[in-house]
Amino acid sequence: MPKNPRQLAADAARAAILAAYEQAVVTGALPAGAPGQFDVSEPREKGRGDLASNFAMVWAKPLGLPPHKIAEAVAGELDLSGTVAAAEVAGPGFVNLRLSADWYADTLLAIEQAGDDYGKSEGGRGRKVQVEYVSANPTGPMHLGNARGGVLGDTLSTILEWTGCDVTREFYLNDAGNQVDLLGRTMQARYFELLGDPDRYPMPEDGYHGEDVIENARRYLELYGDKLAEADEGARVAELRDFALEQNIARMKADLARYRIRHDVFFPESSLYETGAVEQTLDRLDKNGALYEQDGALWFAASRYGVEKDDVLRKSNGFYTYYAADIAYHHNKFVTRGFDEVIDIFGADHHGHSIRFKAGMAALGIDPERLRFVLIQFVRLLRDGEVVRMSKRTGKAVSLADLLDEIPVDAARFFFCSRQNDTAMDFDLDLAVKQENDNPVYYVQYAHARICSILRNLAAEGVTPRPADSLDLRLLVAEEERDLIRHLGDFPQQLILAARDLDPSRLTKYVSEAASLFHRFYTACHVRGEQEALMQARLKLCQLTGQVLRNTLGILKVTCPERM
RNA sequence: GCGCCUGUAGCUCAGUCGGAUAGAGCAUGUGCCUUCUAAGCACAGGGCCCGGGGUUCGAAUCCCUGCAGGCGCGCCA
Numbered sequence: 001m002p003k004n005p006r007q008l009a010a011d012a013a014r015a016a017i018l019a020a021y022e023q024a025v026v027t028g029a030l031p032a033g034a035p036g037q038f039d040v041s042e043p044r045e046k047g048r049g050d051l052a053s054n055f056a057m058v059w060a061k062p063l064g065l066p067p068h069k070i071a072e073a074v075a076g077e078l079d080l081s082g083t084v085a086a087a088e089v090a091g092p093g094f095v096n097l098r099l100s101a102d103w104y105a106d107t108l109l110a111i112e113q114a115g116d117d118y119g120k121s122e123g124g125r126g127r128k129v130q131v132e133y134v135s136a137n138p139t140g141p142m143h144l145g146n147a148r149g150g151v152l153g154d155t156l157s158t159i160l161e162w163t164g165c166d167v168t169r170e171f172y173l174n175d176a177g178n179q180v181d182l183l184g185r186t187m188q189a190r191y192f193e194l195l196g197d198p199d200r201y202p203m204p205e206d207g208y209h210g211e212d213v214i215e216n217a218r219r220y221l222e223l224y225g226d227k228l229a230e231a232d233e234g235a236r237v238a239e240l241r242d243f244a245l246e247q248n249i250a251r252m253k254a255d256l257a258r259y260r261i262r263h264d265v266f267f268p269e270s271s272l273y274e275t276g277a278v279e280q281t282l283d284r285l286d287k288n289g290a291l292y293e294q295d296g297a298l299w300f301a302a303s304r305y306g307v308e309k310d311d312v313l314r315k316s317n318g319f320y321t322y323y324a325a326d327i328a329y330h331h332n333k334f335v336t337r338g339f340d341e342v343i344d345i346f347g348a349d350h351h352g353h354s355i356r357f358k359a360g361m362a363a364l365g366i367d368p369e370r371l372r373f374v375l376i377q378f379v380r381l382l383r384d385g386e387v388v389r390m391s392k393r394t395g396k397a398v399s400l401a402d403l404l405d406e407i408p409v410d411a412a413r414f415f416f417c418s419r420q421n422d423t424a425m426d427f428d429l430d431l432a433v434k435q436e437n438d439n440p441v442y443y444v445q446y447a448h449a450r451i452c453s454i455l456r457n458l459a460a461e462g463v464t465p466r467p468a469d470s471l472d473l474r475l476l477v478a479e480e481e482r483d484l485i486r487h488l489g490d491f492p493q494q495l496i497l498a499a500r501d502l503d504p505s506r507l508t509k510y511v512s513e514a515a516s517l518f519h520r521f522y523t524a525c526h527v528r529g530e531q532e533a534l535m536q537a538r539l540k541l542c543q544l545t546g547q548v549l550r551n552t553l554g555i556l557k558v559t560c561p562e563r564m
Numbered sequence: 565g566c567g568c569c570u571g572u573a574g575c576u577c578a579g580u581c582g583g584a585u586a587g588a589g590c591a592u593g594u595g596c597c598u599u600c601u602a603a604g605c606a607c608a609g610g611g612c613c614c615g616g617g618g619u620u621c622g623a624a625u626c627c628c629u630g631c632a633g634g635c636g637c638g639c640c641a
Contacts, residue, residue: 041580044587054583057621067621091584092622137641179641206640297639308567308637315639322641351568352636377569377634419577440589446603454600497580509578512589519604528600542600564603 003110004121004496005103005489010040012083013051013097020077021055029073034059042486049088049096050486056093067093104482105473107489111544112468119491119551124165124499130333131157133345134256134263135172138248139183140210142255144379145347147400150261151416152376153345155504158555163499168339171263172329175245176270177322183208184241188233190217191240195226216244255401259409260557272328277336278320281328281364282313290363300327305359326353327360334366343502345374374502376421410558414441417556418508440512444549445561447515451546452562454527458539461528465543466536475537480521484541487517488548495555504556511552518545 017040024030038055056071063070071089078087086098111118133153136142142150157169174180186207192200194217203209220243228236249266256263272278285291285300292299296316300323303310313324333342346353354375358368403412418440458464476485491510498506527538550560 039583041583043584044579045584048584052584057583060621094584139641174641177641295639299639312639317639319639321639326641348569348635350636350641355567375569375635380634442603443589446601450601450604457600494580505578506580509588516588520606522600523596523605526600564601 003114004492005107005110006493008106009051009083009099009103009489012103013040013053014038016079016082016084017053017055017074017095019079020074023077024073027077029076030065030070031063034063042490043094043096048090048094049086050099050482051084051097053095053097054093056089056095060093071095099486101474101477104476104485107485108473108476108540108544109468111488111547112540115547116551118547119495119555120162120164121492121496122164123496124160124163127165127341128168128339129160129165129341129343130168130170130337130339131160131343131345132170132172134252134261135174136252137174137179138245138252139179140208140212140248141399141401142252144400144403145376147259147403147412148379148416149345149347149376150256150259150400151413152374152421152504154261155413155417155507155556156343156345156374156502158557159495159498159504159507162495162555165499168265169263170265170267173249173266173268174322175268176273176325180241180245181237182206183213183244184237186213187217187220187240187244188237190214191220191228191236194218194221195229212248213244216247219247255399258404259400260413267329269325269329272325272332273320277332278324278328281331282324284331285313285327285360285363288363288365300360300363302356302359302363305362307355307359311356323356323360326357327364330357330361330371331364331366334361334370335364339370341370341372343372343374345376348375348377351375372502374421410445411439411441413556414439414444414508414558417504420503420505440508441558442564444511444515444553445559446564447518448546448549448553448560449562449564450522451518451542451549454539454542455546456562458528463535463539465539468540468544471536471540472533473537473540475534476541478521478525480517480524481538481541484514484517484521484545487514488545491548491552507552507556511549511556514545514548514552518549 017038018036021030021034025032034055035058038053038058040051040053043049043052056067056074059065059070060067068089071093075087075089075095078084080086083100083103084097085100088096090096114120131153133156134142134146134150136146154169157167160167182204185201185204189198189201189203189207190213192198194214217240220240228239231239282291282298290301290304291313292301297312298314299310300313301310311323312321313327314320330342333339344354344357351373354373357373358371361368361371407415455465476482487510494506494510498504521541525538527535527542529535530538553560
């Protein structure tokens with residue numbers, strides 16, 4: 001199992017503190033009875049040691065002694081021959097600890113040993129997780145919210161894999177229902193428009209006004225001509241609809257690929273009807289007494305499961321609502337396919353769904369806690385200081401493909417992962433081009449390119465990195481070196497936290513900080529020209545920093561240039 | 565009206581589930597290339613953490629309450 005240096009340090013510090021306390025009890029310096037609960041964390045500010053603990057303040061009350069006295073007594077008994085090398089009492093009663101040279105050396109050894117796998121952990125082993133993201137309606141081009149959700153879901157899936165989970169990445173394809181029928185009728189209107197007969201089937205009331213529908217109709221005419229002009233309307237609409245869907249889905253897949261967003265499964269909504277899954281799920285709900293009929297419609301008594309209002313599952317015209325299909329879909333996820341946990345990534349405008357879906361699961365006897373949601377706020381697009389509305393209906397939407405024509409994929413992915421999910425984003429297109437040069441992603445990539453450059457230059461002089469265990473890594477004592485190593489040692493823990501919080505933005509923050517610490521090290525410490533032993537140790541630090549940058553950017557699917 | 569989210573430097577945002585003198589990037593100002601990439605580094609200025617109560621050794625963080633903004637509340641999806 002790969003090592004987690006940060007965790008090792010914290011555990012060692014905790015054990016040392018507890019042992020020192022036991023000793024202080026034996027000598028009579030402190031009374032027995034201190035609780036085992038206290039923090040060991042990295043001090044917020046530099047210069048206060050490598051780790052800090054608040055145990056003295058936590059114990060002050062139960063032991064009936066001032067924090068300072070407890071801290072002094074414990075610090076005096078600390079074993080400083082292991083992972084902890086120094087301790088001092090500070091502030092209101094914090095004890096600041098310094099890690100030993102061995103810990104720093106061991107951390108680098110652990111990174112080298114794990115290599116491309118450094119950062120992986122096993123806490124999620126055996127957990128079957130499904131992540132659903134994008135799931136855009138195939139009725140038109142995707143918008144920027146889809147791009148954000150897609151990048152987020154894709155990255156989150158990778159993060160979960162790194163913590164050991166068995167992850168399935170899924171796209172729910174809404175290829176049934178009203179929206180899709182409307183697409184077919186819009187296609188029909190455009191079809192006749194292009195044939196020079198616009199009045200025969202005028203644009204439906206809520207039809208799709210986007211250029212893309214006209215494009216699809218034109219494409220159909222080019223391929224198959226006017227053969228549908230005299231066909232039965234039902235058949236015509238169906239054929240045009242299916243053609244448009246096929247075109248749109250192909251384009252969505254191509255756009256997603258450009259963003260390096262990957263899915264394992266495209267799950268068609270229509271299959272839920274074809275296999276009878278919707279009816280079966282409704283039967284199950286009925287058996288559980290969660291349904292009732294009123295005004296000719298079939299209702300789900302959601303209010304019994306914590307939702308304010310009940311919802312219709314089957315309309316009085318006999319058709320199912322989207323909600324019925326969605327409950328069936330989630331039943332399929334949990335029961336038919338046996339996922340332990342399901343994560344849905346939705347736009348914040350769908351947050352009503354999260355409560356309703358959970359109610360549906362509860363009514364089916366599935367623990368709602370197994371269903372988690374990541375709600376992402378809209379990406380607001382600004383051009384010339386004005387908000388550009390993103391609506392498929394208006395036809396003025398800026399699609400995610402358009403964005404890539406202006407912003408490189410690396411920058412877009414990094415940007416979408418750089419904010420917490422539940423904060424709204426403004427994407428200023430005028431600034432975006434300008435931002436290209438001071439975008440944080442270039443800062444990180446530059447650090448990587450610098451490292452490659454050092455390795456290249458020294459290799460040209462015949463100096464190549466040697467295995468870490470053959471080097472004296474204890475020579476790395478400069479503050480810049482140790483800050484960097486400590487941060488490298490924190491990587492596995494950051495991944496665990498990112499997985500826990502479903503928050504990829506931890507990684508963009510982490511890697512930016514790593515780059516910053518490297519740049520500082522680079523400025524303060526030379527590699528080339530130093531004495532052999534120190535040069536080799538620093539070269540190793542450079543190489544392993546590059547390793548961690550590659551691992552992190554690899555998860556984010558951002559490229560690591562060797563030259564810039 | 566009800567529900568969810570947000571309010572921290574001029575701007576964009578962090579703040580490790582309650583800790584020490586509230587941080588970073590951009591922007592502004594000043595320094596640093598005669599040895600590894602200046603797409604970099606260092607220093608400086610800049611704050612009523614939206615307002616008001618409460619909880620405790622200790623609050624940007626937790627609770628209550630106002631205010632402001634975003635989103636949602638269809639037999640649409």
